[in-house]
Amino acid sequence: MxxxxxxxxxxxxxxxxxxxxxxxxxxxxxxxxxxxxxxxxxxxxxxxxxxxxxxxxxxxxxxxxxxxxxxxxxxxxxxxxxxxxxxxxxxxxxxxxxxxxxxxxxxxxxxxxxxxxxxxxxxxxxxxxxxxxxxxxxxxxxxxxxxxxxxxxxxxxxxxxxxxxxxxxxxxxxxxxxxDVVGCELGGACKNVIALACGMAAGLGFGDNTMASIITRGLAETARMGAALGADPLTFAGLAGLGDLVATCASPLSRNRSFGERLGRGDTVAQAQEAAHGQVAEGVKSCSSIRELAARIGVDMPITDGVHRVCHDGLDPRALTTALLGRERKAERQ
The missing domain is CATH 3.40.50.720 (NAD(P)-binding Rossmann-like Domain)
Structure with a gap:
């Protein structure tokens, strides 16, 4: 080439x-x-x-x-x-x-x-x-x-x-x-949403246990969507899954992580967008389309749903934490 x-x-x-x-x-x-x-x-x-x-x-x-x-x-x-x-x-x-x-x-x-x-x-x-x-x-x-x-x-x-x-x-x-194009694309799209949640947690002052929990449960809901759409489960354990997720959720260079952190510190979506100086945090819009796709195929994605509610329905990030921790208890692989 x-x-x-x-x-x-x-x-x-x-x-x-x-x-x-x-x-x-x-x-x-x-x-x-x-x-x-x-x-x-x-x-x-x-x-x-x-x-x-x-x-x-x-x-x-x-x-x-x-x-x-x-x-x-x-x-x-x-x-x-x-x-x-x-x-x-x-x-x-x-x-x-x-x-x-x-x-x-x-x-x-x-x-x-x-x-x-x-x-x-x-x-x-x-x-x-x-x-x-x-x-x-x-x-x-x-x-x-x-x-x-x-x-x-x-x-x-x-x-x-x-x-x-x-x-x-x-x-x-x-x-x-x-x-596996399907799995690689879903990993790339969903990780932006999970990174917003990690940024919110960082902005609220939470530490590494919280981050690890969000990353792991975020990967689980991404993999559930992938399974429903025919992706190879092993893709989510690789670079396009876990690799991209960890980098985007953990790095201050991540636009989605930084955007979420501003929301966690109390900025509105409009204020966070202004602070981004034209850089696009893809997860702010994709959280809505991914949430809608999950509903269409019957896949439970609570972190994605919560991020959408913060970004588009005015939910306080603190209330998102309470909502996620208050969900019905179940086995990890469900």
Whole structure:
């Protein structure tokens, strides 16, 4: 794979573009704002998202989506989950025939309740085996700083996954392949919601026992949803499940964890959003779509339900703690 387009110059899109370039792949990074593309071209830095990272010479930037997409063997979609459909619809006519479409977004679409790979297939009109997803512990600033990490590239076409694996393997970034797209996507979407709950707990002053309990029970409800939707249970014990969950719930670099912590300290949702300075905490919206999907398939997800109630119904985070601890007692594996 010689040339890849990365559509989206936020933190994770820029970091993944750097990973590809450092692995020897020529990359064109599309930025929504012309001034961002111009600054990357001029200074080799994306100051609004990764100001301390110098980008490689084989990474070009453009504001023109057609220019970014021309001749690409893979198209990496690095826009937020709730804007993926609208953006991809604008780019559809310029997508190179047969190119692998790669989703970096971690969420479930509001309204349709579709996973991101399902949105890509529907909008782009491509078969399931042409779409891949990247999931795992993907804290952009650490990856951009070349701290060692591993991730998962999931695609039902194993050979496509291997091609992508080769395109983004380097001395600090180790990708594994997986054919369980459903499990990898659910792990990535649900962990954002659980990280909001962990942030709330931290904001309320709770310690490691509370965090471990939320992470573990959060993984349990994610796995229940996965089982109902046909995912491989082992996926949730891997990088796209437990790995991504731990990183997102524990790190101060996690937007969802930080957002939840502000709520736990007493900020309103609007105040927490203002403090995020344009950075998107995906779990704030995805908690609603995941909650609705869980209800549709009959899966109990009490943490997700509680996070939705805090973010959208005005529930006090302290009341969420009381509600979760006051639930009916049962065996751990139920």
């Amino acid at each position: 010689k040339r890849v387009a990365v559509m989206g110059a936020g933190s994770w899109g820029t970091a993944f573009a750097k990973v590809l370039a450092d692995s020897g792949t020529d990359v064109v990074l599309w930025a929504r704002r012309a001034e961002v593309a111009d600054e990357i071209t001029r200074s080799r830095v994306n100051p609004g998202y990764l100001p301390d990272t110098v980008l490689p010479a084989n990474l070009a930037a453009t504001h023109d989506p057609a220019k970014a997409l021309a001749g690409a063997e893979a198209v990496v979609l690095g826009v937020p989950s709730q804007t993926l459909r609208a953006n991809l619809a604008q780019w559809r006519s310029a997508l190179p025939a047969g190119a692998t479409l790669v989703s970096l977004a971690k969420g479930v679409e509001l309204g349709t309740l579709k996973r991101m790979s399902e949105v890509v297939r529907e909008v782009a009109g491509v078969p399931e085996d042409q779409v891949a997803v990247v999931s795992g512990p993907n804290l952009a600033k650490e990856i951009a700083a070349e701290q060692p990490t591993a991730t998962v590239i999931a695609c039902t076409d194993h050979d496509r996954a291997v091609d992508l694996q080769h395109a983004c393997s380097n001395s600090y970034f180790r990708p594994y392949t997986n054919v």
